[in-house]
Amino acid sequence: MEKSEISSVKKQFDADVKKLAGDSLSIEAISLLRNSYTGKDSQLAKLFKELGTLDSKERGPAGKELNVLKQHIEESCQLLEEQYIQHKAMVDDEKQDIDLTAPFATTKESLERLQSQGASNPVSEEVEKMLSIFRTMGFHIFEARELDTEYFIFDSLNFPPNHPARENWDAFKTAEGLVPTPHTSNMQVRVMRYFKKPPVRAVIYGRCFRNEAVDVVHGHTFHQIEGLYVDKGVSVADMIGTIKAYLEAFFEQEIVWRIQPSFFPFVEPGIEFMVRCIFCKGVGCGSCKHSGWLEVAGAGMIHPNVLREAGIDPDEYTGFAWGLGLDRTILQKNGIKDIRSLFASDIRFLRHDV
Amino acid sequence: MKYSLSWIKQFVALPDTLQIAEFKEKLWQSLSEIESVENLAEYYKGIVIGKILETEKHPNADKLTVTKVDIGNGEVKTVLTGAPNVRKGDYVPYIGVGATVPVTRQTTEPLVIEPREMKGMMSEGMLCSKYELLLGEDHSGILILQEADIIGKLEGGRAFAEALGLDDFMIEIENKSMTHRGDCFSMVGMAREVSAVLDIPFKTPQWLEPKPQQIAEYAREFDESFSSRIQLSVKAKNVVPRYSAIVLEDIVVKESPLWIQAILLKHGIKPINNVVDITNYIMLEWGQPMHAFDAEKISHTVNNDVTTYTVNVRMAKNGEKIHTLDNKEHLLDTNTIVIADADKAIGIAGIIGGTNSSITEKSKKIILESATFDMYSIRKSSMLHGIFTDASTVFSRRQDPSKTVKAMLRAIDFLQLYANAKISSPVEDELIADISQKEKVISAQKARSFIGIEISDKEMVSILKRLHYKVTQKGDLITVVVPSYRQDIEIDEDLYEEIVRVYGYSSVKPTLPNRPIYGIPMTLPEKVKESTASYLRGAGFLETINFSFISEKLYKQAQLETKDCYKIINAVSPDVQYVRKVLAPALIEQAVQNQYVEEHFGLFEFGKVLRKEYVHGKQGKKDMFTEVSLYPQDDFGLPVENHHLGMVTVTNAEPAYYTLKQYIDELLAHTAIGDIHYRHMSELSKKELEVLPLWVTEVSHMTKGGRTAVISSLYDSEHHVFGIIGEVNTPTLRSFSAQRNIVLAELSMSMLQRLYKGQLRHREPSKYPSMRLDYCFELDAEITAKQLLQSVSGAAKSVILNGESIVAGIELVDIYRVNDSKKRMTVRISYESQTKTLTDKEIHMLDKDVISQVSAELNATIV
Incomplete structure (x- = not known):
């Protein structure tokens, strides 16, 4: 395993993240991204497998580097999710999707009413x-x-x-x-x-x-x-x-x-x-x-x-x-x-x- | 303050038959609440003075001594002790078998003495140190009693408590119940009260009223019999009614006799040495705090063998420092009175002495001060420097300046007896206050009608005499000479109180005032509030209350700043930081706290909100929503306290908005507020936005922009904004960890009052049946329900049959979204005539016009 292999995976990942940002962001897209980099058939998984073939001297530092990369991918995906939720919330919250003047959304009967007795303090x-x-x-x-x-x-x-x-x-x-x-x-x-x-x-x-x-x-x-x-x-x-x-x-x-x-x-x-x-x-x-x-x-x-x-x-x-x-x-x-x-x-x- | 019953008995001969409960009850009814009564004798049960007959070493233990102790009545006990200091012939405290060691009494495991085997020998009882007897920290050895330590004769078998005056009841009264009664901060004062309340004469000891010549003797001009003199200068005359001082010499500073220490300890005062203890003793006895300075540490000059000491009583200089007996350095300013010599401050007047002049074991010569200080000035300094001493407690209540020298003579007697004091100087006495006795004249008739009782002049006079007033009567007028120690008696009502409290409140027959009663109608704010509350209750809302204070954290969670809130600067409680300016955040918090309790619920709250911008009498352009004061002059410049109504619903429904909106519609209908508009922020004109109340904008920061409506009522073709409703937005829901949808609304109660049209009316129903018809319109998606209803009701005005308007109601019953650009709304119109039964034909003749007018106006088609 070459050191450059690990850094090229990172580079590729970072580029993909950038591509995702903006309007194309969605929960599905993020989960797809995560899967392709950390899933069973991913480059990362392959590299982890190769670890076993290295001699003991090299194994330690390489394993460490791989773990750092894995963590980086995890954290980036989480951050993306956070961004997505916030962005979506902002957009959703501002959406003027209901008639503010109407007494209900569809019918009076569909409207939820308070069921129990009220009370004064x-x-x-x-x-x-x-x-x-x-x-x-x-x-x-x-x-x-x-x-x-x-x-x-x-x-x-x-x-x-x-x-x-x-x-x-x-x-x-x-x-x-x-x-x-x-x-x-x-x-x-x-x-x-x-x-x-x-x-x-x-x-x-x-x-x-x-x-x-x-x-x-x-x-x-x-x-x-x-x-x-x-x-x-x-x-x-x-x-x-x-x-x-x-x-x-x-x-x-x-x-x-x-x-x-x-x-x-x-x-x-x-x-x-x-x-x-x-x-x-x-x-x-x-x-x-x-x-x-x-x-x-x-x-x-x-x-x-x-x-x-x-x-x-x-x-x-x-x-x-x-x-x-x-x-x-x-x-x-x-x-x-x-x-x-x-x-x-x-x-x-x-x-x-x- | 704690009072010793046995001390009080020295001044008032209480009958032996008087039970403590009865004593307490009587005092309670005529003076003040009694916090507690403690029977000290309980602590010392089973403890007697024992005489050591012989001592020998324990045969099996080097460190143990075997003593034979005579405990009276010919009884001799064998007691083993580890203490090394017991000798034959000593008198010691002995705790018998079955008694409890006093120091352990209040602990979780009280130690009860039992016969105990120690290395093969039995010990029957225990000899004690001061520590075990609650008389100090010392437990290095057994307390060896001397004749001077106790009251009366030293002999084996005497009860220990009795020999030390510990067979006593301690009565505690909270200081705050007697703020006005400076005289009662002493045994003498309390004894006078007891005498009046129980109608038992007060025995005046000679020292309490020394003869004038006796005082003159001490306060005479300087002559050759004196070796010292005091150069006294009272500069702070307006806050020092009187200052007296004397120099005493040949003093021997040592421990006080144990009985004096015991007295101080009973009252919670730590014994220091004989000089300090005696000043404290006199303070307890007579309410005259005193202070002793080490004369040698005070600047002086010697001339012809006469030492002259400089004592100045002045206000501190700004930045002046003093290190005091509580081992703290205090930075003073001109608000604090100090005692000073020629160079430096040596004490904070009436509060605490300086270490630079304090009494030590080496002190030989002292300056004894006895003075009175202005109560307000003492309290202010005490608060300012955070020093609270027994003296400052007494001086924070008005004290009688006429007793400074008299009490000093009493202290000198004691110092001569117990500290070897010799007079070294004449008493230096500067009297600034007027100490002549006040004379008050009250009308017997006025007193009677003020209290509202039938009481004879004679009885009133007798009550006042019992209270130690000198009383004379002439016709209706009663002349009362007020003793100088009753500094609290100022106005006639003070004397009326004296009469009624001794007469007994319980003997006053309750009456009702003469004026007839008339009913009081509800005010407008009360009506609107009542109507609102009763509607909301009926609708199923629960009324909550929230604190008027909020924390910065709470507002942050709700996307709010606190900068225009009034800030609380001295709160003990961490949540009290600001005064609230809107209700909504706390309601969201409560909604979230309850989110798992019930699926769907609603809360409401009436509360006041304040903000720095809204001030009475200084109206700005955004203030049209603020309340008008009932007291414009008194409230000028004060914060406006606006009443708001806050509401929330918690729901899983989507959209959640309508779960609350429906109730606001109904509430407004219930309070007869008409032509309501719910508008998105973007629909507001620039002019409207300029005058939009700040709290409306603020609430909009915590709601979803797309699902927030500003609520207004339209009249005189102008929108009057009075509230806001919206779904709580995502950032706010997340910061509160809300898992449910929350809708909130906040309304101005004062605006509701302005819009309130009065009680709803009932109308006479038609004798003929009404008819309801539904009309389904298909419209562009942007057309709102309000637009449709307005259009329909506009068109309905022309529905007139034989001169009669027959539209009785218009209601929206169904909304159906066809696609992104079209929707259908169904309107139900009720028709009713007062004169006939309507037919389908008649209605269809008329509603054709309605349909066509609406269709034309809104580009709608009827379905």
């Missing part, structure tokens, strides 16, 4: 349910912004700059200094201004974001809904009564409640509204972390500075606000443990379990 379902309760209670509905300024998220809500309470809201930030809102209260001052003057009965819903690592119980995105009530002579007792009425409509049962003092800069006083666990009736279960109580809402009487910021005279009016996170409630209601299921959108999850 559990989050929208819950939001809708809550909003419809609020509507019957005389609340106007607003959706929260997702990307907002520090002014609406913190400053307008009586958070002084560098206040340690800001740490409790691990907020994301954009390069421009905008903040994906960590709570729906970013709308409070806007909405109060929108009403121009009390009475204000408003509900705000939307997505909130916290800069957290994601795991079974933590997500960086969650959903909140909050009520806002400003009028003459509104009291702490009114706040408790309204939250209670709302929660009873939502949970569709009478609730047992209790309150714990809490601190949020935009309310004074601030409270945590708790409900005796509706799943275990207070015995203790996974949903209430075996405490018998569910923390359902953070609430409080709107801080006079926030009212002032919204152009409302705190000497004349008082108000309250309360907010709930939806995601945990949805998990509890459906007996789901992993909070990531909500956003994962596995269709086995999205379909109702019947």
Whole structure:
């Protein structure tokens, strides 16, 4: 076997490849090419056979060279296939081969229809349910912004700059200094201004974001809904009564409640509204972390500075606000443990379990 | 913060009958959530102080010592130990048989002591080192107790926990629940709360309220009895309410007594040496962080045997560096307060000391600092330099400047007792803040109506008194003198809260506001969304939600760039990189994730998209599609958040396009949006392309050019583009490893709202039967269904019988491709009259014109 034999095969092959490129490229042509160079009766196969007749000194280097050639042929054919597929895809994708205005390709009956029941996302379902309760209670509905300024998220809500309470809201930030809102209260001052003057009965819903690592119980995105009530002579007792009425409509049962003092800069006083666990009736279960109580809402009487910021005279009016996170409630209601299921959108999850 | 119940009991005589659960419950209802309660005594069960009666070498093992230990009540145990340091007469901790070694308690294999044979002799129990008792790292030998190490008398048989104050409950409250209550970051503060909540008097120890003359004695002018003085200059006056300092000499730095170490350890603070431990002890007790500098390392001058130390409290210079006790070098700027001598910064104020002035075993003379700093300034520096210390935690909550000197006197007492300290200088004290007590006047009636309860003036006054306010009442007005440590009390509402939380929220009777309720109609966006969702659900689509954030990778897979997306710069989670500008990529991803779950399915999503080009109040020519804000003034300059509807179908059908298109047709009919056009990109005029929304163009990058239609509605003879539909193209399918055909659509919800014609109406049906006739036209292959239908409906306008228009519906029912140049389309026309039953003859009289008009217009023939 001559070295030149091997290189002439390579030369011939490369020339054939060049010929194939362009419009004459097809899967059949490539497979034909491959076969003629590596198949049973090919020149290459013949050369491999001859290897055995060489003496041991020559056999090694010649075998190596043959293998290099074989690999070159394989790789070139693969590349051709790749090129062909891409080219064909480009051409095919651009082909204007259907009537875009038609309702179907041939007949209505031939058209594939979705077979199973559709469903709302559990989050929208819950939001809708809550909003419809609020509507019957005389609340106007607003959706929260997702990307907002520090002014609406913190400053307008009586958070002084560098206040340690800001740490409790691990907020994301954009390069421009905008903040994906960590709570729906970013709308409070806007909405109060929108009403121009009390009475204000408003509900705000939307997505909130916290800069957290994601795991079974933590997500960086969650959903909140909050009520806002400003009028003459509104009291702490009114706040408790309204939250209670709302929660009873939502949970569709009478609730047992209790309150714990809490601190949020935009309310004074601030409270945590708790409900005796509706799943275990207070015995203790996974949903209430075996405490018998569910923390359902953070609430409080709107801080006079926030009212002032919204152009409302705190000497004349008082108000309250309360907010709930939806995601945990949805998990509890459906007996789901992993909070990531909500956003994962596995269709086995999205379909109702019947 | 962790609170020691036994420490609190030093200030409030809690009845022995009070159960910890009840204590927790009461505090919970009136103050804050309690994170946990830990019974430390559990850890030290079965451990007593033993007295070594005799020691001897083990006959069979050189390294073992056999001890006889008196464990009280005349009981003597034989204990074998490998430690070399036990002598006759020593007092040592002894763990009895059946008890658990504290350090192993939290591990997976707690070590329970059992009688154990060691080289032929039985050992009944174990003598412990500090390490085994969770009192430090040292396990080189048995802990030998001295009288000074424990509380009370050193004798065999005393419970170890009790002798070291470890028979305690530790109550933990999350720092964030008490952001506003700087005073509660101490045992004294918490004890005052407990006293108010449980209505048990607070016992004020003498040191808490030292007599003015006592303070004056320490803070007197310099005289010959002193050998040092401090040249104090507070330059950063607006962020340093008060700075006090004193020089102490003859200090002996050594380990603190074990009971002090034990207290620090209970609170999670590592013991260092007596001087540092004492400052930490006072911080825990009274919430006054202090810092001790080695005086000799601070620039000073000596004159007539009097040493004068320079202490400056100033803002750092830009570029100033300091190496601190956490063994890190920090580059400072003018936002950070530092303590400095004449030459250099020696500490970051309120946060951490510098190593250049730190206390070592050789220190003899110290400058003890007791000061308050502005909470915001401390927090900012702490965040900026990433240093979080116990002191910075306390100072990040507003602290009372009136206690700096008082707490310093308490520390001096301790340093004299446990570190041999002698006074070397007068107390240097610069008071910048106003520490006079605030007086607030509230109206009893206003408080009542704010809370909404029937409570007598007397009860309110009594509650406020319980909370340690000085209260006087005149008619409706209650005058409240606020103690200086209650820095959080600012507005009337703060006092209303004080009343209601002690009164008990659970005693408030819930009421509803007086204002009558009226129903609220749905807004236009709500109506359109609701109508859309209910249609899609009914049609079999599943609603998904996707994050508002996307990764660069996801957009790359969908042939999209991220350059006009808002970029998140501080995300912990790796997938949070940008704010999304279109919905489609995430929907494709979800479609692919589910591609093997079901043969054929559809997903939809409502979501907001943002891009840098769309900003409220700054409308460009491509912005006719963006939403208008309800709050134009407040939202001016902010990103527009456009609501989109995204949809996908996953199918094996070919062409796949119609599997989704049919639903968009129906959806638009359902929301009464008419005259819809599906056009190929190339059919758009140059002017239209110029104003085509960016997201429409972007979605077209991930769909097949030949099978993508821009969706618009024609009115006022203008196309209003509101969406795009197309089959996902080959590169995108491959980058997502999709094995199925995917069709996607994205629509602008705000455009749908603009086009929305209101609720669909029902019409009165005719009392006479309707008739349907099919017409099959053969046409050139390029003629579209839309063209045919338009032509037919145009022609149908002239189908009038006795003045009545009788065409009730036109529908395409069949498409048949004859060959490359010809196709046949069948149109079904329904006829209906309100006045009579139609006959074939009547219809054929009229439809002749339709056929001929269509044939002429489209060069068609009827088949």
